[in-house]
Amino acid sequence: QVQLVESGGGLVQAGGSLRLTCVFSGRDFSDYVMSWFRQAPGKEREFVGSVDWSGDKTRYTDSVKGRFTISRDNARDTVYLQMTNLRPEDTAVYYCATNPYYYGSESQRYDYWGQGTQVTVSS
Numbered sequence: 001q002v003q004l005v006e007s008g009g010g011l012v013q014a015g016g017s018l019r020l021t022c023v024f025s026g027r028d029f030s031d032y033v034m035s036w037f038r039q040a041p042g043k044e045r046e047f048v049g050s051v052d053w054s055g056d057k058t059r060y061t062d063s064v065k066g067r068f069t070i071s072r073d074n075a076r077d078t079v080y081l082q083m084t085n086l087r088p089e090d091t092a093v094y095y096c097a098t099n100p101y102y103y104g105s106e107s108q109r110y111d112y113w114g115q116g117t118q119v120t121v122s123s
Contacts, residue, residue, distance in 0.1 A: 001026050002024065002025070002026040002027050002032070002098060002111070002112040003024075003025045003026050003112075004022055004023070004024055004096050004097070004098065004112055004113065004114035004115075005022065005023045005025075005114055005115070006020060006021065006022045006094065006095065006096055006114040006115065006116060006117040007020070007021050007022075007023075007117060008020040008021045008117060009093075009094060009117030009118045009119045010118075010119070010120070011120045011121075011122065012086055012119075012120070012121055012122070013121070013122050014086060014087055014088055014121055014122065014123050015085060015086065016086050016121070017082070017083060017084045017085075017086065018083050018086065018119060019080055019081065019082045019083070020036070020080065020081040020083070020094055020096075020117060020119070021078060021079075021080055022034070022036075022078065022079045022080075022081075022096030022114055023076075023077060023078050024077045024078065024079070024098065025077065029072075029074055029077040030053055030054075030074045031053065031100055032053070032098045032099065032100055033050060033051065033052055033053055033098065033099065033100070033101065033102065033103035034050065034051050034070070034072055034079040034096060034097075034098050034103070035047065035048075035049065035050035035051075035096065035097045035098065035103055035110065036048040036049055036050070036070060036079075036081045036094060036095070036096055036097075037094070037095045037096075037097055037107055038090075038092035038093065038094045038095070038119075039092055039093050039095070039116075040089075040091060040092040040093075043092075045095070045107050046061065046092075047061050047104075047105035047106075047107070048060070048061055048064055048068065048081070048094070049061065049064060049068060049070045049081070050070065050103035050104070051070045051071065051072050051079065051103070052103060054074075055071060055072045055074070058070050058071075059103065059104075061105070063089075064083075064090075067083065067084050067085045067086075068081060068082065068083050068084070069081075069082040069084075070082075079096060081094065081096075083119070086119075086121045087121060088121045088122065088123045089121075090119060090121050091119060091120050091121050092118075092119060093116040093117065093118050093119075094116060094117050094118075094119055095113055095114050095115075095116045096113070096114045097110040097112065097113045097114070098110065098111065098112050099111040099112070
């Protein structure tokens with residue numbers, strides 16, 4: 001059974017940076033693609049970005065392009081979300097998610113989810 005544990009959330013001022021970490025366990029990490037989603041209060045869960053098995057290919061939602069970077073370390077079974085130039089509208093609970101093949105934006109196609117980590121950006 002795959003387990004995902006996020007960490008790194010917190011309170012930051014607008015323009016600041018945070019790095020989220022998601023540790024994967026239970027299977028061979030390199031067999032899974034990894035994605036980040038977020039959910040703000042009263043809103044639907046939103047795709048943030050994803051990374052393929054090797055880390056060579058990434059994709060992002062338009063609102064975070066140029067500000068957020070996803071990377072992975074297959075030796076540490078870990079995926080990262082580096083967030084820079086944060087804005088108040090980035091405030092949300094951030095989740096990592098995974099499945100063996102799909103790394104698009106449809107959340108229902110993901111098999112495993114972490115518990116989430118809160119990111120709050122103050123203006």
